[in-house]
Amino acid sequence: MDWHYYILFWVCIAGLCLGSFYNVVILRSLSNESIVFPPSKCPKCGHKLYAWHNIPVLSYILLRGKCYFCKEKISIQYPIVELLTMVMFGLTFLKFGISLKTLFVLIWVSGLIIMTVTDLKEKVVDCNIAIIMGVLGILYNVIAYGWRGLGLSLLGLLGCVIALELFARSGYPVAKTRAMGEADTYVAGALGAIFGLYGVIPVLLYSLICSLVIIIPIFFYKKFKNGDRMICFSAIIFGVFTGIYYYFPSIISLALLALSGVYLAIRVIKNIGRGDVNYFPFVPALFAGAVICFCTLI
Numbered sequence: 001m002d003w004h005y006y007i008l009f010w011v012c013i014a015g016l017c018l019g020s021f022y023n024v025v026i027l028r029s030l031s032n033e034s035i036v037f038p039p040s041k042c043p044k045c046g047h048k049l050y051a052w053h054n055i056p057v058l059s060y061i062l063l064r065g066k067c068y069f070c071k072e073k074i075s076i077q078y079p080i081v082e083l084l085t086m087v088m089f090g091l092t093f094l095k096f097g098i099s100l101k102t103l104f105v106l107i108w109v110s111g112l113i114i115m116t117v118t119d120l121k122e123k124v125v126d127c128n129i130a131i132i133m134g135v136l137g138i139l140y141n142v143i144a145y146g147w148r149g150l151g152l153s154l155l156g157l158l159g160c161v162i163a164l165e166l167f168a169r170s171g172y173p174v175a176k177t178r179a180m181g182e183a184d185t186y187v188a189g190a191l192g193a194i195f196g197l198y199g200v201i202p203v204l205l206y207s208l209i210c211s212l213v214i215i216i217p218i219f220f221y222k223k224f225k226n227g228d229r230m231i232c233f234s235a236i237i238f239g240v241f242t243g244i245y246y247y248f249p250s251i252i253s254l255a256l257l258a259l260s261g262v263y264l265a266i267r268v269i270k271n272i273g274r275g276d277v278n279y280f281p282f283v284p285a286l287f288a289g290a291v292i293c294f295c296t297l298i
């Protein structure tokens with residue numbers, strides 16, 4: 001059993017180092033620089049970094065989150081990506097052990113981490129990563145399940161692309177713009193190819209729940225800050241009536257709940273029309289949905 005922990009240790013170390021490399025990929029893909037050249041430097045002062053500035057997580061702690069030369073704050077993104085990659089690598093190894101599946105999942109998770117961070121930072125997603133993930137998804141399903149795997153994988157890809165495009169274009173009648181970026185369709189398509197037609201349905205459902213958990217509080221916080229107290233007030237009323245109906249179910253409490261729900265929905269839809277919600281953080285949500293399903297399904 002000991003060798004198992006020994007390998008786990010080195011898988012985690014590999015995750016830390018690759019996480020550090022993904023930070024470089026993220027930074028350079030946002031600034032359109034080559035990944036290999038130039039050598040790592042401070043994005044602010046351009047000073048070339050010493051070797052000990054590049055140790056994952058540890059350097060951030062030793063430098064107290066500041067550049068050694070110009071004292072510019074180093075983004076918390078760096079240690080977060082390193083730790084996240086380490087945790088995901090460790091969990092993947094614990095779940096699937098030494099197997100081909102582990103290798104595939106590590107690559108998929110890596111792609112999702114990179115795309116999630118660039119999406120969160122600048123709403124930019126390199127669709128090539130999603131395409132590579134999708135191709136590997138088809139390949140994996142063919143190796144694991146043969147012709148049936150190929151069919152389900154292709155149907156999953158197609159189903160996700162259609163579902164996401166329908167949803168994205170539903171934004172036109174309401175807000176005269178796409179509800180989601182094109183990259184979301186690529187990423188969802190890749191997940192469809194990976195999880196197959198049936199497997200991807202819970203992935204999309206979890207993603208939807210995750211994005212609502214993120215977007216709803218942000219929406220109401222923005223409204224509250226902008227002085228639109230009515231919409232927050234109606235949300236609170238809806239919450240109170242939900243509680244009343246839960247503990248005292250009756251026709252009257254149900255009617256009150258429905259009325260407050262309709263009122264809240266009208267206010268929210270009116271506000272979406274004003275363009276307050278112009279960003280639906282779906283790549284991070286797809287990442288969360290995929291991780292939940294990597295753990296429970298495969």
Ligand SMILES: [Zn+2]
Nearest residue numbers: 042045067070
């Ligand atoms: Zn600097």
